Amino acid sequence: MILGVASGKGGTGKTTVSLNLARVLGSDVRLLDCDVEEPNCHLFLKGVARENETVAIPVPEVDESLCDGCGECGRFCEYHAIVSFGTRPLVFPEMCHGCGGCAKGCPKNAIHEVNKRIGIVETVQAGNITLIQGRMDVGVAMAPPLIRAVKARLQNGLPAILDAPPGTSCPLIATLRGTDFVLLVTEPTPFGLHDLKLAVDMVRELGMPFGVVVNRVGIGDDRVHVFCKQEGIPILLEIPEDRRIAEAYSKGGLIVEALPEYRGLFRSLIEKTMNLKNAEGF
């Protein structure tokens, strides 16, 4: 099973849930840190770096001696990564999604593609967890191609947990596409609820089965619970507000290692998720 751990709001506990789930699973599991703008799973795992690979996307380069300034490239590009005013085209590599359409559509074959590095994929072995994380280069704005490169390291049949970036935009969609089940992590606060609603709309749009994890139960109010009940969304795990969890986190520790009494809670999350996923017929 491939499990996506997402949230609308940042800082609700996606990484905490992902890491602890991966650890209590016990058997070999891949943990993919898809928050390539700020990967942080490695802070909680002591392991051996296995490999680093650079990731690049193809961006256009114009041969000005062949270009007649027809502007076809600029009309094609939805992202304005190449712009032409009847003169030589201007290229904005940082806007380019690497689709190659400008090169294919150029009547004069004046455009060829060159690789532009966007970041690296690192692999770390930490016990039963194979951590694969993307790390985007400073100044790069295009996360989805790097997220896809991270996900290319998934292996058929091997269970995987995908720690998603916050938000509900392209990087999150790129992460969740192809996962079997989505956990939405939230906190019982007005901000948590507001962004949970956005995230619920998003996974419903994608047509994916999902459930909710409420972190820091005891703070805020009961509106997240009321919302989930009204919408028929299963709450699969409630992590109580517990100062010891924050203390373990601040030292780079996992809950299930620092506080063994929580192991059962995370194991039950795996069971509930598996049951729901099987009920969905996946």
Added chain:
Amino acid sequence: MKSFASKERSIQVKVAFTTSGNDLNAPLDSRFGRAAKFLVYNLDTNAFTVIDNQQNLNASQGAGIQSAETVARSGAKAIVTGHCGPKAFRVLSAAGIKVYTTDAATVEEALERFRTGKLAMAPSGDVEAHWA
């Protein structure tokens, strides 16, 4: 493109202003890429048209580039705005459009400053790309 060429021949000089309104009394929008509208003023005839730029208000990326393309298509040879980012500036330069920045409150005030030569041409974009 034909009409563009004929306008070129009549040597009309058009200046674009970023604005949130529909006339000369409207506020000058200090943003270029995410300006709601462009007021394109013809210095020969004293007539103006307003071009909508709403589609760019919510663009996640590339708003400046797209706005610069819109201004270029309008036939304007100069743009008066509050601030201009680096990518928009590159496109505007390539299209031969001069960029003037000002803190004028209204389009009319900015136009007056432009007419009386009180505005200096910006040598480059004066603000960072928004995600940098």
